[in-house]
Amino acid sequence: MYKPKYITNIDRLSQLSEGEKEALKKVAQTYVFRINDYYLSLIDWSDPHDPIRRIVIPMAEELDEYGTWDASDEKSNYVVPGCQHKYATTALLLVSEVCGAYCRYCFRKRLFRDDVKEALLDVREGIDYIEKTPQINNVLLTGGDPLALSTRKLTTIIESLRNIEHIQIIRIGTKMPLFHPMRIYEDEELLRTIRKFSTINKRIYVMAHVDHPRELTKEAKKAFEALHDAGAIIVNQTPVLKGINDDPDVLAHLLDELSWMGVTPYYFFVNRPVAGNKSFVLPLHEVYRIVEEAKAKTSGLGKRVKLVMSHASGKIEILAIENKKAYLKYHQSRYGHHGKFFVLDCPDDATWFDDLPGSDQYVK
Secondary structure, three states: OOOOOEEOOHHHOOOOOHHHHHHHHHHHHHOOOOEEHHHHOOOOOOOOOOHHHHHHOOOHHHHOOOOEOOOOOHHHHEEEOOEEEEEOOEEEEEEEOOOOOOOOOOOOHHHHOOOOOOOOOOOHHHHHHHHOOOOOOEEEEEEOOHHHOOHHHHHHHHHHHHOOOOOOEEEEEOOHHHHOOHHHHOOHHHHHHHHHHOOOOOOEEEEEOOOOHHHOOHHHHHHHHHHHHOOOEEEEEEEEOOOOOOOHHHHHHHHHHHHHHOOEEEEEEEOOOEOOOHHHOOOHHHHHHHHHHHHHOOOOOHHHOEEEEEEOOEEEEEEEEEOOEEEEEEEEEOOOOOOOEEEEEOOOOOOOHHHOOOHHHHOO
16 A cells, blocks of 8 residues: 655755745644645645645744634533534544644644644543434544544444444545545555445445645545445535635636536535634635635536534524625524524624624524
């Protein structure tokens, strides 16, 4: 099996000048850096604004004052160590604190700090909680990236969940098809596990994370094909980010590529106000415009995607933003507002739900 070479030291990026390396070392001391040689090869170093570069290479702007480490207040969702239960039928198991590479805009970058221990390799306590909670019918394996685990460890977790009668769906949140696709299509043991435990009544869903069409190389497509052939259902989640994919043509191309591959466009996410993410922020009205213009260029299959804010109070779908008004609906709710439609003023500089006047009435 191909084993990628990982770089965690800025000094090893020969494509950067000495001055750039010195400046970015300070960033890497605050926000962890990791990349492999495969994904590094996708960067066009002749373009200082290359979107692939912006996804994984540190930037000095990350040290600008902005946001918090836990913008969606995930700490309040833990029911036992390593297990979150925010919505009635869904539980999250944080099974890994490692990724194939570290996205600069990651909303869980706190997990990669030495002083934080939320993801656990031993998830038995979380699995015990899930077994005792029959309203939970689907479990998301996340982190970090579950596919950064050994296949044997991942198989053990999946098998333990499959032994719980009320668990119908197991979801795997991963960017490994893009960061390290060979980890998937060259690993027959992994594919056997998916074939065994993704059945007609109890599917395994892969929650993929494609940010830009250029990530969809022939290797990445081969990884998706292998997952499909093994019986996994694949959907995609993409944050809309300044300098990476804030272009209707880019997002339309992405929606088309995903649909042609048989990958369901699931969510477009608004950037969460997480520490270090200032340079990726777009106003809400701009995100809405970009997404709608992209959807206008694609088929009904691409138009299935929903634009949402993953807020502490729930998943809030942005239905429209017009004439400085935001038309919103709770897609998921922590406080029983499921399906609630509401309208709030939307100032031009609003970038998050909390920036909308009157939003505080729904956060309880």
